[in-house]
Structures are given as structure tokens and as C-alpha cells.
Amino acid sequence: MRKNLTELANNPDLIPGIYNYCDRWCERCPLTSRCLVYATESEATDNNDTQNDDSRNAAFWQTLSETLAEVRQLIPEWAKQTLDLDTSLQQNSVRRRSRHVDNHPLTKAGKQYANTASEWFRELDHNSEITLTSAERPTEVDRQNPQPFEDAREVIQWYQYQIAVKTMRALSGRKEEIEDPEIADFPKDSDGSAKVALIGIDRSIAAWRLMQLSLSDRAESIVPLILQLDSLRTKLEESFPQARDFMRPGFDQIAAA
Numbered sequence: 001m002r003k004n005l006t007e008l009a010n011n012p013d014l015i016p017g018i019y020n021y022c023d024r025w026c027e028r029c030p031l032t033s034r035c036l037v038y039a040t041e042s043e044a045t046d047n048n049d050t051q052n053d054d055s056r057n058a059a060f061w062q063t064l065s066e067t068l069a070e071v072r073q074l075i076p077e078w079a080k081q082t083l084d085l086d087t088s089l090q091q092n093s094v095r096r097r098s099r100h101v102d103n104h105p106l107t108k109a110g111k112q113y114a115n116t117a118s119e120w121f122r123e124l125d126h127n128s129e130i131t132l133t134s135a136e137r138p139t140e141v142d143r144q145n146p147q148p149f150e151d152a153r154e155v156i157q158w159y160q161y162q163i164a165v166k167t168m169r170a171l172s173g174r175k176e177e178i179e180d181p182e183i184a185d186f187p188k189d190s191d192g193s194a195k196v197a198l199i200g201i202d203r204s205i206a207a208w209r210l211m212q213l214s215l216s217d218r219a220e221s222i223v224p225l226i227l228q229l230d231s232l233r234t235k236l237e238e239s240f241p242q243a244r245d246f247m248r249p250g251f252d253q254i255a256a257a
């Protein structure tokens, strides 16, 4: 017999509000067993195997996190070799305080990244003669993940538009916090949203690196996308200096514990 919402909410393992600052990617979430939103959706679809899902998802994000550490070392070198791609972002930042959220440089940069990524995939799909031979895959990626290309694509496309959306929510939240100091208590919702955007950026950078390793002949074309994201990450961190410290219910609290 299916449980109703009250019965589901009585589960003591649930973390209140965990779903407020997540990326809504439940299929990849390592904390589905602690989430009321997931519980209600699972109840509707009769999926009760949340523990196995959580272990698998935790391993997936650990692999991606290791790739992020590696690509961070490569970014400065790529940046040196590339023309200053974020010139327009820097110029725009001078005027950003006077603009509305939709016209904010961070919003524009997020949307620009999403469009560039779309174009990249469109071109890739157009040239469908590209094949992934095992010889193209470095062995360490093969060992960790038998499907680096598909995983990378899935991650990139999940966050592709969410980065801009969460950035806009952060900007909008901050505007409200400034206009109404009563809601500007800590922790700030704007910092929470900015953190979700930053995590999306981190994961996307790592995924693009996996994509480079899977498609060695396209590695160069991916460098500008990584630099674009890295620039956006820097600007977002500058605009929301407390965002990284925001403790998301569940995700960061468990990591800290």
C-alpha cells in the first residue's frame, strides 16, 4: 500500500530542506534516501532501491571530482595560450550594478556558455562519422568509467542551462536582500543559489575534460568552453564571495560532519 505524504515525512532520516539547494538531478543524487521530494516521487513510481542508487551516484561524483582536480592544473596553461576570451565579460562588469538581472554580465556569460555548448554539440552530432574507438580512450578513464563520453555529455547537458538559471536566481535573490534587509539574514538564499551554480560549473569543467579525453581529435575545440566556464566561475566567486561557504542542507552538512 502506498504511503501518504505525512507518512513519508515522518521518516527520521529525512533532511529538512535538502531539495532547496540541490541540482534536481535525482537520478544522480547521492542522498535520495534523505529527501522528501524523492520519496514522494519514488512512492508514485514504486522505486524503493534508494540505497543502491545513492552508493552508485556517490562513486560517479567522486570520479568527476578527481577529474576536476586534474583539469584545474591545466587551465592556467590554456589561458596563457589563448586570446583573452573574457574581455567582453570584464568590460560589462563595470556597468553590471546598474543593470537588471536579465542584463547582468553574469547572466549573459551563463547564457553565452549555454549557447556555445549547444553549438559544439550540434556540430559534433552533425559530424556523426566521428567514432569512439577504444584506442582513443586513455586507459585510466576506461578503468574508472566505461562510458566517459556518454557520462560527460550527460553532465554537461544537465548543467548547461542550469548554470545561467541558478546565477539569475542568485542575482535576483541578492537584489531582494538589498531592497528588503529583513530577508537578508544568514545564510543568504542568494549565496545558496550561487553555490549551486558554482557546483554546476565545476562539474561541467570536469565533464568537458572527460570529453577531451574521449574525443582527442576535438580536444582543442573544448579548451575555449573550459576557459569560458573558468572565467564565469571566477566572476561568480567574486560577486558572491560567501557562496562557497554556504552550507546546503544535507550535501555540505554531511560532508562537513
Ligand code: SF4
Pocket (backbone or CB within 6 Å): 018, 019, 022, 023, 024, 025, 026, 027, 029, 030, 031, 032, 035, 036, 037, 038
Ligand atoms: S536532494 Fe537529491 S533526490 Fe532530492 S530533489 Fe534534490 S537531487 Fe532530487
